[in-house]
Each structure stands twice: as structure tokens, then as C-alpha cells.
Amino acid sequence: MTDRLHVGTRKGLFELARVDGAWEIIDVQFLGDPVSAVLADGDGSVWAALDLGHFGAKLWHRDHAGAWRELAVPEFPPKPEDSGDDPHPWSLGKIWVLEPGGAPGRLWAGTMPGGLFRSDDGGASWSLNETLWRMPERRHWAGVAGGEQPGINSVLVDPRDPSDIRIGVSTAGVWASTDAGGSWRLINRGMYAEYMPPEQRDNPIVQDVHRLARCAVHPEIVWCQHHNGVFRSEDAGTTWHEVTAIRPSKFGFAVAAHPSDPNTAWFVPAVKDERRIPVDGKVVVARTRDGGRSFDVLTRGLPQRHAYDLVWRHGLAVDESGERLAFGSTSGGLWTSEDGGQSWAMSEARLPPIAVVRFAPA
Amino acid sequence: MAKVSFTSALQRFLPAPSAQVEGTTVGGALAVVFASRPALRGYVLDDQGALRRHVAVYVNGEPVRDRVRLSDAVGAHDEIYVFQALSGG
Numbered sequence: 013m014t015d016r017l018h019v020g021t022r023k024g025l026f027e028l029a030r031v032d033g034a035w036e037i038i039d040v041q042f043l044g045d046p047v048s049a050v051l052a053d054g055d056g057s058v059w060a061a062l063d064l065g066h067f068g069a070k071l072w073h074r075d076h077a078g079a080w081r082e083l084a085v086p087e088f089p090p091k092p093e094d095s096g097d098d099p100h101p102w103s104l105g106k107i108w109v110l111e112p113g114g115a116p117g118r119l120w121a122g123t124m125p126g127g128l129f130r131s132d133d134g135g136a137s138w139s140l141n142e143t144l145w146r147m148p149e150r151r152h153w154a155g156v157a158g159g160e161q162p163g164i165n166s167v168l169v170d171p172r173d174p175s176d177i178r179i180g181v182s183t184a185g186v187w188a189s190t191d192a193g194g195s196w197r198l199i200n201r202g203m204y205a206e207y208m209p210p211e212q213r214d215n216p217i218v219q220d221v222h223r224l225a226r227c228a229v230h231p232e233i234v235w236c237q238h239h240n241g242v243f244r245s246e247d248a249g250t251t252w253h254e255v256t257a258i259r260p261s262k263f264g265f266a267v268a269a270h271p272s273d274p275n276t277a278w279f280v281p282a283v284k285d286e287r288r289i290p291v292d293g294k295v296v297v298a299r300t301r302d303g304g305r306s307f308d309v310l311t312r313g314l315p316q317r318h319a320y321d322l323v324w325r326h327g328l329a330v331d332e333s334g335e336r337l338a339f340g341s342t343s344g345g346l347w348t349s350e351d352g353g354q355s356w357a358m359s360e361a362r363l364p365p366i367a368v369v370r371f372a373p374a
Numbered sequence: 375m376a377k378v379s380f381t382s383a384l385q386r387f388l389p390a391p392s393a394q395v396e397g398t399t400v401g402g403a404l405a406v407v408f409a410s411r412p413a414l415r416g417y418v419l420d421d422q423g424a425l426r427r428h429v430a431v432y433v434n435g436e437p438v439r440d441r442v443r444l445s446d447a448v449g450a451h452d453e454i455y456v457f458q459a460l461s462g463g
Contacts, residue, residue: 066428066458067387067417082388082413088421103421 016372017329017338018058019346020047023364025060035348037361041080042072049326051110051119052372059083059119059135061107069106069123073135086121086129086138088145099151100125100161109326111167114174122164126153128179130193141193149198152217153184165325166224170231170248178234178249180221182325186236186249202252206240207285223325224249225269225277228332233274237267237325242279244304255304260291266328266339273334275303278353280323280339288322295319297339299353313356314347321345326368340366376403376448380414381457388413400431401444403454418456430459 017028017035025047027039042062048069049061055076062070071083091102105124113120113130121129121138128141144150153162166180175192178199186200203219205212212218220239226248227233236243241262242255256262263284270276279298283289290296294317297310315321321341328339337349344363347356376397380390390411397403401423408415420426425441432438432455438446448454 064387064417066426067384068420068426070387070416085416087416091422101420101422103424 015374016052017348018050018052018060018368018370018372019338019340019363019366020050020060020326020368020370021340021344021364021366022046025050026361026363027058028359034357035359041074046367048106048367049108049110049121050368050370051112052370053112054373056372057134058372059110061110061121063106069104071107071135083135084137086123086127086140088127088140089142097151100153105161105163108163108165109167111169114169114171118174120167120169120177122167122179124156124163125161126150126164126181126184128164128167128193143194144187144189144196147196149217150184153181154218156182165222168224168226168231168234168249171228172231176248178224178226180224180236182222183218183220183239185216185219186221186224188249199250200252201250202254203236203238203243204240204254222265223267225267227269227271227274229272230274233269235267235269235277237264237279239263242267242304244277255300257300257304257306258298259307259309260294260296260298263288264323265325266323268328268330268337270330270334271332273301276301276334276352277304278328278330278337280328282322289320290322293318293320295321295341295345295347297337297353297356310353310356312354313349313358315345315358319345324367326370327366329369329371331371332374336371338369338371340369342366375450376452376454378403378407378454379456381455383458384414384417384456387417390414390417397448399444400433400438400440400446400448400454403448404431404444404456428459429456431456 015030019026024043025041028035029038046063048063051059058074074080088102109122111120117134119131129138168178170176177189188199200216222237225235232248234245234249242258243252261281264281268278295314298307321343340346342365346359375394379392384390395406
């Protein structure tokens with residue numbers, strides 16, 4: 013199992029380690045600064061993206077010896093004169109997700125305003141995926157609720173083939189590349205957006221994909237927490253079927269896929285749309301172990317009275333064993349499980365609002 | 375030479391000492407500073423070279439007019455001050 017957990021919050025990055033059977037905070041970095049994404053490697057190195065209110069997005073790296081230094085951030089090229097009607101800025105808003113690329117030194121960064129960047133030197137330098145950025149369809153990408161910019165929130169690299177990639181976009185559906193980003197297609201079918209006008213309801217590009225999660229051993233299995241519900245794909249994100257058995261509600265942001273069992277996934281449901289609070293003030297995790305046909309509503313160790321914790325899209329994580337999980341909330345609550353979500357332990361720390369939780373690989 | 379000063383709020387992230395630089399525009403003067411401190415540029419300017427939305431630049435106590443091209447003229451004895459615009463809570 014993994015013994016390191018990284019928690020990125022509105023006010024800093026917290027590292028936890030398993031000490032005497034409990035998770036303890038062993039390090040705090042960037043105290044006071046918003047952390048928007050975090051990625052850890054098995055050798056102890058960590059990448060942390062900051063979203064500084066005044067001074068922009070930043071990227072820091074901790075090497076295996078423990079020394080932090082600032083790296084270059086992904087940067088957009090000069091905006092051409094003839095792109096005046098592009099509704100989105102050609103400037104980095106924030107790094108929303110960082111993922112390993114499946115090749116030595118390779119990383120992918122999904123950003124607002126919708127640029128996908130690649131590094132082949134461990135994050136020291138970045139290049140924009142120009143093919144995706146210059147597709148005419150990008151002008152139809154829409155901003156995330158509460159923000160003006162679309163964002164790439166998920167990057168799924170096929171463990172068998174690092175050139176086979178899926179990305180999830182809020183709000184622009186699911187895009188695929190099978191040539192390491194050389195070309196892209198909007199692939200999702202079967203999702204619906206019930207808040208849109210009827211003519212647009214089934215349009216793939218209007219789908220608000222809150223988060224994608226892929227089964228590592230069976231990468232064709234992809235789960236989606238969508239604005240309108242939970243969906244599952246058995247063909248790597250092309251065809252989607254709604255998982256209607258989810259309860260206590262179908263709205264939420266986060267999803268975690270079991271690393272080896274294609275039928276197991278976890279969600280943290282909430283009351284939909286503007287309210288965005290747990291149903292009946294009870295924090296629960298919904299787990300399916302039969303491919304979405306039924307769900308267990310897991311409550312042991314979770315607050316069941318007057319709890320108003322919301323879990324953001326990157327706020328739920330499972331480790332490589334599939335037994336150890338963690339999630340963190342907008343109220344700064346942090347819970348961990350050692351038994352696949354059956355029971356949970358609450359951290360005693362009162363943390364700042366949590367954007368991302370992530371286990372380091374073993 | 376114009377004097378360029380930076381808000382102390384920046385010092386939390388990286389060194390940003392005051393500097394005396396040659397330059398006939400705000401952009402030109404800042405470019406001289408960034409040439410010797412490349413890491414500072416991204417804290418002040420966005421990817422297109424415009425002032426960040428929540429960064430302000432004043433010359434002799436007045437806000438610059440051109441936040442995109444930074445073309446406001448500066449003289450040899452002018453003072454350029456870079457600081458954070460108020461935002462958030």
C-alpha cells in the first residue's frame with residue numbers, strides 16, 4: 013500500500029504519512045497559498061501547482077532528496093492577430109490536473125482556459141498541444157460554473173500505450189487521441205445535459221464532465237461523474253451508459269475507479285446544482301461493486317448530522333491496492349479508509365478547503 | 375534612469391529588489407528588470423505580455439493607461455511601482 017498522502021488546499025500543501033496505524037501530517041508547504049493540483053512519484057518527488065490570486069499560476073517540484081524549487085509553468089504562444097473572436101484567453105489561468113505520461117520524464121498538465129500541455133523533462137519545460145488548442149471546435153468549449161474559462165480536469169493515459177489518451181473537459185465532453193496528441197476527436201456518445209435547450213441536450217460538446225476515472229488494469233472501463241449523473245463506458249470513453257442506481261443522489265464531482273476491479277468505483281454524491289451540499293446533511297460515499305447495477309451507501313465513520321462538506325472533482329483518491337482511499341472537502345474535512353471505503357477515519361486536523369487529495373505510488 | 379520598485383507581497387515568493395534601469399516606456403523598463411530576473415516576469419505579466427489582471431503598475435503615483443502593451447512613457451527620473459491590485463478576501 014501507499015504510505016504517503018498529499019492534500020492540496022486553499023491555504024497550502026499538506027503531506028501525510030502512515031505512522032503507528034494512523035495518518036499524521038508530516039510536512040506543510042506553501043502555507044497560505046492555493047494549491048490547484050498535485051502529483052507524486054514513487055521516489056518521493058512531488059509536483060505542486062499553485063494558483064496565486066494576484067501573481068498567476070506557478071509550478072513547484074520537490075526532488076527525491078526533499079529540495080523544493082520553482083519550475084517553468086506551461087505558457088501559451090503569442091495570440092495571432094486573426095484570433096480576435098476566440099472567447100478564451102491565451103494565457104494560463106491555472107493548472108487543474110497533473111498526470112504522469114507513461115514515458116520517462118513525461119507529464120501532462122490540464123489547464124484552464126483549456127490548454128493541454130506536455131513535458132518530457134519532468135516539468136522543467138512545457139509545450140502546448142497546438143492541435144487541440146487550434147481546433148475550431150474549441151471555441152464552443154464553455155466556462156465552468158463560477159468561472160469564465162473551460163478547463164481540462166482529467167487526463168487518462170492508457171497504461172498499455174502512452175500515446176492513447178482521453179481527456180475530460182468542463183465543459184466540452186470527452187476527447188481522444190491515439191497518437192500522443194497528434195490528432196484529437198470528440199468521442200462521447202450517450203451523455204445528456206438536461207439543463208440545456210432540447211436541441212442541445214445530447215450534443216457531445218456541451219456535456220459537463222466533472223471528472224473521469226479509469227480502471228488501470230482494464231483501461232477500457234471509464235467512469236464519469238457528470239453534472240447530470242453518473243455514466244460508465246466499456247469502450248474507453250466512446251459510448252456511455254447512465255448508471256441510474258447511484259444514490260442517495262446522482263449529482264457530484266468526484267469519482268475514483270478501482271485499479272484492478274472493473275466493476276468497482278466510488279462517488280461522493282451531493283444535492284445537485286446550486287445547492288451543492290450532502291443530501292440531508294450526511295456525508296456518504298457511494299460504492300458500486302457490480303459495475304453500477306447497485307450501490308452501497310457507506311457511512312461508518314462519516315458525519316451523519318449537520319455535515320455540509322462538498323467534495324470537489326480531485327478531492328477523492330484510491331491507491332494502487334484499491335483498499336486505501338481518502339477524500340477531502342470544501343469544509344476542510346479529511347477522511348481515510350483502509351478497507352475499500354467500508355469504514356472511515358476522520359483527520360483531527362481542521363484543514364483549509366481541500367481541492368485535491370492524491371496518494372503517492374508505492 | 376527610472377526607478378522600478380515591487381510590492382513587498384512579491385518578496386514572499388522570490389527576490390524583487392528595486393532597480394534603476396534605462397527605458398522610455400513602462401514595458402521597456404520592466405523588460406530590463408526581467409532580463410536580469412527572468413522568474414519575476416511571470417508574476418507580473420501574463421502569457422501575452424500584458425499586466426496580470428490583479429497586478430497594478432503606477433508611474434509617479436498614477437496608474438498606467440496601457441495595461442496591454444505597457445506603452446506609457448517614462449522619463450529618466452520617474453518612479454515605477456508594481457503592486458497587487460486589491461481583489462478577493
